[in-house]
Amino acid sequence: MQYQIDDQIKNFLLALSRVLDIRIEKVLDLYFYVTPETVRIVEIVERGSKIVGLRLAVRSRKKPDVWYYVAVGEYGAKCTCEGNTVGGKICRHIIIGVITWNVLSLIKHGEGIDLSKLTWLYTREKDV
Template identity: 70%
Template sequence: MQQPPIEGRVKEFLYALSRTLGSRYEKVLELYLYVKPDTVKIVELVERGGEITGVRIAVRSKRRHDVWYYTAVGYYGAKCTCEGNTLGGKICKHIVIGVITWNVVSLIKTGKEIDLSKLSWLRSSEKEV
C-alpha cells in the first residue's frame, strides 16, 4: 500500500500533536511554519537501529534575534535552555518545534513518523505553548 504524500502525513502529525498538547491546531501550525534555515538549526540527530530517536536543535528567539535556545527532544524526555523550561519545567514552544523537526527529519530520512504515544513526558508535563 502506497504511503500518502509527506505533506499529508505532516498535517496529520500536527493534528495529533495539537490533540496531545491540548492546544489549538493553528498554534501548532504557527510553530511548524516558524521552522526555516535562519530560525532553526539541527545540531545533532540521535540514531539507533536505523531509527531517529531524538534531535538536538538551536531555535532563534522570536523577540531577540541575537538569542538562540538549545533544545533536545527524544523518547527519553526533553530539555530547553529557555527560562520557561529551565525554571518552570514547562513544555515550551521550542520543545514543540523540536518534536515537529524530529518528526519531519524522521519522515524524510527513514519514511517513519515518530510515535507520540511513546512520549509520555509530553502528555504529563505542564504546557506553556
C-alpha cells in the same frame, strides 16, 4: 510520494495539537516558523534505522540575537529557555523540536514518530 508525506505531516500536526491540548493554529505557527534562519540542527541521534532524538538551536522570536538549545528524545526534552529551565514546562522550542524530529524521520526513514511513546508530552505542563 510527496502527497503521502504531506498527509503524514498534517495528521501528525493534528495529533500533536490534540496531545498538547492547544489550537492547531499555534502548532501550524510553530511548524512554519522552522526555516534555516530560525532553527539549526546540532545533532541527530540515531539508533539503527530510527531517529530517537535531536539537538537543535532555535532562535528566539522576541530576541533575534538569542538562541535557545533544545534536546528532544524518547525519554524527555529540555530547553535552555526560562519557561523550561525554571518551570519545567513544555515550551514552544520543545514543540518545534518534536515537529522537526518528525519531519526528519519521515524524510530519512519514511516513518514519523509515535506520539503515544513520548509519555513526557502528556505529563508536563505546557507553556506555549
